[in-house]
Amino acid sequence: MSGIGMHLWVKEHQVVIDNGVFQLTLSNPGGIIRGIQYHGIENLLELNNKDLNGGFWDLNWSEAGSTKTRGKFDTIEGTSLRVIVETEEQVELSFTRTWDPSVQGEQAPLTIDRRFVMLRGSTGFYSYAIFEHSEDFPGFNLNTTRIAFMLRKDKFHYMAIADDRQRYMPLPDDRLPGRGQQLAYPEAVLLVDPVEPEFKGEVDDKYQYSCENKDNQVHGWICFDPPVGFWQITPSNEFRNGGPFKQDLTSHVNPTTLAIFVTSHYAGEDLILKFQPGEIWKKVFGPVFIYLNSVSDANDAFSLWSDAKEQMKKEVESWPYSFVASDDFPNSNQRGAVRGKMLVHDRCISKDAIPAKAAYVGLAPPGDDGSWQRESKGYQFWTTADENGYFAINDIRTADYNLYAWVPGFIGDYKCEIVLTITPGCDIDVGELTYEPPRNGPTLWEIGIPDRTAAEFYVPDPNPMYINKLYVNHPDRFRQYGLWERYTDLYPDKDLVYTVGVSDYRKDWFYAQVTRRIGDNSYKSTTWQIKFNIITVDEGGTYTLRLALASAHNSELQVRVNDSDADPPLFSTGVIGADNAIARHGIHGIYWLFNVDIPAAQLMQGENTIYLTQAKSSSPFQGIMYDYLRLEGPSPINSYT
Known part of the structure; x- marks a missing residue:
C-alpha cells in the first residue's frame, strides 16, 4: 500500500489500484481488467459472457505469407508484472509478455508491454502498449490490435458516438437465434422478436456505428441507474493506422466499447502489418483514456455525454502526456514541429496559385503520393490548413517523413519530395508549397x-x-x-x-x-x-x-x-x-x-x-x-x- 490518495495492492492473482475516486482490478500477471468499481456500482464490467469478459488488449495475427485479413485471435495476457511508478500522485503498472521459439505458431512473435496508469483524483485511467519485433523473431502478419471493454449488460443501454449518433441500443440477447435473424453476413442481424418490442424490425450491425479516425475521439455508454458514463477517449491519431480518413469500429451492442489501433477495415490487405524475419520494429499504441463520470440525478444522465466531450478536449490539450513513464513515449520537448503555407494551382481555374483552404496536410513515413492511406507501421501527424492555406503541425515524433496533402475540391494527392527529418525541439518552416492537381485541359x-x-x-x-x-x-x-x-x-x-x-x-x-x-x-x-x-x-x-x-x-x-x-x-x-x-x-x-x-x-x-x-x-x-x-x-x- 502506498501514499495518501493512491493505493496499490499486489496480490497473488490480482492487482488493485484505488485513487479514492474509483478502483481498478487487474489479473496478475495477465493484466486483464476484471473490475472497475465506481459510484456505487461494484463492477462496471461484464464477467458472465460466454466468451469475452472484462477489459483487455487483443490482437489478430497470421503466419507470414497469408493474404487473409483474419487469423488467430489472442487476448494478450502478460507473463510478468512490474510496478513502474508508485507515488502519492501516480501508479503505473507494466504487464509484459515476451516471445520465444517455444510458443512459435501459438503466439504472435512480439514482445508486448501493456501499461496502465492511474493518477490521483482522476476519474479514469490510461492504457498504452509497446509492441516490439526483434531481429531474432520470425516473420508474421499483424492484422488487428485494440482494447476492448465488455460492459454490464444489465446497466449500459444507451450509446453515444456523436451529437447526432446516439440512441438506446438493443440487448445482446436480441441477436441470438430465435430473437434475431442473420442477414447477408454475421454482423448484421434483423431483430424479429427482441426483448424490448420497440426494436422489432430493426437491423443491428456494429459497422453502422463506424467512424473516421479524425472524428473518433470519444464514444461510450450511459447507465441510468445509477447515472454513470463509461467513455473511451483517444486524444491523438498518431498511432492509428491508415491516416485520418480510415474508418473503424467504435461501440456496439453487447455493450462493447473499443479503442482500435490497427485493422484492415474499410481498406483491405494493404493495411496489414507484414513483418519479415528479423525486421526491427517498435511502436507505442496509445495512451488512450478511459473516462468515468456521473451525476446525482438520473434526469441529468444525458449531460454525461456533454461532459465526456469536454473531458476529451482537455485530454487533447494535454497531449503528449507528460506523466507517461516509458522512454519510448517522447514528451513535448522531445518532439518537433512543421509549419508552412499550402497553395493549389489549377491552370484551368486561375492564373495564379490560390490558398489551399481547408487542405488536409500531414506527415507520414516516406512513400509515394497518397501512400499514407495504406500505411500502418509508422506514425502519422495531420492538420487542416486555415482559409489562407497556413498550417502548423506540432508534437511530431522524431523520424524521417514526407509531407502529404490533399485539397477538398481538387483531385489527386500532393507529396513534398523533400524528406523532412524531425529532431527534438525543431521548428521547420517549409515555406509555400504548391499543389498542381492533374489537369490536361478545360x-x-x-x-x-x-x-x-x-x-x-x-x-x-x-x-x-x-x-x-x-x-x-x-x-x-x-x-x-x-x-x-x-x-x-x-x-x-x-x-x-x-x-x-x-x-x-x-x-x-x-x-x-x-x-x-x-x-x-x-x-x-x-x-x-x-x-x-x-x-x-x-x-x-x-x-x-x-x-x-x-x-x-x-x-x-x-x-x-x-x-x-x-x-x-x-x-x-x-x-x-x-x-x-x-x-x-x-x-x-x-x-x-x-x-x-x-x-x-x-x-x-x-x-x-x-x-x-x-x-x-x-x-x-x-x-x-x-x-x-x-x-x-x-x-x-x-x-x-
Missing part, C-alpha cells in the same frame, strides 16, 4: 464533388424491412443496411444512364456501382452510360477522362467510348480494392485516381457515350463508389478561366 463536364466520398450522390431510402431508426432522416443515411440491394429495385432490367446537362447527380447517379441481382444467389455485372455532346471535336488532340474513386471492392472498372462491345476496352483498372465499404455502410474506403486518355478519333461531333462497366459479378458487395468524374478537352498549357 472541363467539358463533371459529375460529383472531389471530396473523396460518394455522399453527394443518390443514396436511396432503405428497404422498410431493414431499418435502423437512428439513420432515418439523418445526414449519414448511407449507414442503413442493404442499400446495395436497392440498385436492383431501381434498375431491374436496364442500367443507369446519365445525360450531361439534363441529369442531376444528386438524384440520378446511384451512390455505388454494384452488381444486379438476377436470382437468389446470382449477380450480373453492370454498365453505366454517360451521354454528352461535343459541338466540335479537336481532331488533333487527346481528351482526358478523370475517374476518382471513393471505394472499390474486388472490382474491375472498364471504360469504352461509343462502342459498348469494344474488346479490349479502351481502359481497365484491372481487379482492384478490398475495402468492403459497400457492405459495411461506409460512404468511402481507399481513394483511387485513374486518368484515361481518349483519342479524338473515338469521339464524334454531337452525342457521345462513355460506357463504365464494373465487370466482376460473383457477389452483391462487388462494386465501386465514385468520388468524381471529369472529361477534359485538349487545351494549351496556359489556359485558365
Whole structure:
C-alpha cells in the first residue's frame, strides 16, 4: 500500500489500484481488467459472457505469407508484472509478455508491454502498449490490435458516438437465434422478436456505428441507474493506422466499447502489418483514456455525454502526456514541429496559385503520393490548413517523413519530395508549397464533388424491412443496411444512364456501382452510360477522362467510348480494392485516381457515350463508389478561366 490518495495492492492473482475516486482490478500477471468499481456500482464490467469478459488488449495475427485479413485471435495476457511508478500522485503498472521459439505458431512473435496508469483524483485511467519485433523473431502478419471493454449488460443501454449518433441500443440477447435473424453476413442481424418490442424490425450491425479516425475521439455508454458514463477517449491519431480518413469500429451492442489501433477495415490487405524475419520494429499504441463520470440525478444522465466531450478536449490539450513513464513515449520537448503555407494551382481555374483552404496536410513515413492511406507501421501527424492555406503541425515524433496533402475540391494527392527529418525541439518552416492537381485541359463536364466520398450522390431510402431508426432522416443515411440491394429495385432490367446537362447527380447517379441481382444467389455485372455532346471535336488532340474513386471492392472498372462491345476496352483498372465499404455502410474506403486518355478519333461531333462497366459479378458487395468524374478537352498549357 502506498501514499495518501493512491493505493496499490499486489496480490497473488490480482492487482488493485484505488485513487479514492474509483478502483481498478487487474489479473496478475495477465493484466486483464476484471473490475472497475465506481459510484456505487461494484463492477462496471461484464464477467458472465460466454466468451469475452472484462477489459483487455487483443490482437489478430497470421503466419507470414497469408493474404487473409483474419487469423488467430489472442487476448494478450502478460507473463510478468512490474510496478513502474508508485507515488502519492501516480501508479503505473507494466504487464509484459515476451516471445520465444517455444510458443512459435501459438503466439504472435512480439514482445508486448501493456501499461496502465492511474493518477490521483482522476476519474479514469490510461492504457498504452509497446509492441516490439526483434531481429531474432520470425516473420508474421499483424492484422488487428485494440482494447476492448465488455460492459454490464444489465446497466449500459444507451450509446453515444456523436451529437447526432446516439440512441438506446438493443440487448445482446436480441441477436441470438430465435430473437434475431442473420442477414447477408454475421454482423448484421434483423431483430424479429427482441426483448424490448420497440426494436422489432430493426437491423443491428456494429459497422453502422463506424467512424473516421479524425472524428473518433470519444464514444461510450450511459447507465441510468445509477447515472454513470463509461467513455473511451483517444486524444491523438498518431498511432492509428491508415491516416485520418480510415474508418473503424467504435461501440456496439453487447455493450462493447473499443479503442482500435490497427485493422484492415474499410481498406483491405494493404493495411496489414507484414513483418519479415528479423525486421526491427517498435511502436507505442496509445495512451488512450478511459473516462468515468456521473451525476446525482438520473434526469441529468444525458449531460454525461456533454461532459465526456469536454473531458476529451482537455485530454487533447494535454497531449503528449507528460506523466507517461516509458522512454519510448517522447514528451513535448522531445518532439518537433512543421509549419508552412499550402497553395493549389489549377491552370484551368486561375492564373495564379490560390490558398489551399481547408487542405488536409500531414506527415507520414516516406512513400509515394497518397501512400499514407495504406500505411500502418509508422506514425502519422495531420492538420487542416486555415482559409489562407497556413498550417502548423506540432508534437511530431522524431523520424524521417514526407509531407502529404490533399485539397477538398481538387483531385489527386500532393507529396513534398523533400524528406523532412524531425529532431527534438525543431521548428521547420517549409515555406509555400504548391499543389498542381492533374489537369490536361478545360472541363467539358463533371459529375460529383472531389471530396473523396460518394455522399453527394443518390443514396436511396432503405428497404422498410431493414431499418435502423437512428439513420432515418439523418445526414449519414448511407449507414442503413442493404442499400446495395436497392440498385436492383431501381434498375431491374436496364442500367443507369446519365445525360450531361439534363441529369442531376444528386438524384440520378446511384451512390455505388454494384452488381444486379438476377436470382437468389446470382449477380450480373453492370454498365453505366454517360451521354454528352461535343459541338466540335479537336481532331488533333487527346481528351482526358478523370475517374476518382471513393471505394472499390474486388472490382474491375472498364471504360469504352461509343462502342459498348469494344474488346479490349479502351481502359481497365484491372481487379482492384478490398475495402468492403459497400457492405459495411461506409460512404468511402481507399481513394483511387485513374486518368484515361481518349483519342479524338473515338469521339464524334454531337452525342457521345462513355460506357463504365464494373465487370466482376460473383457477389452483391462487388462494386465501386465514385468520388468524381471529369472529361477534359485538349487545351494549351496556359489556359485558365
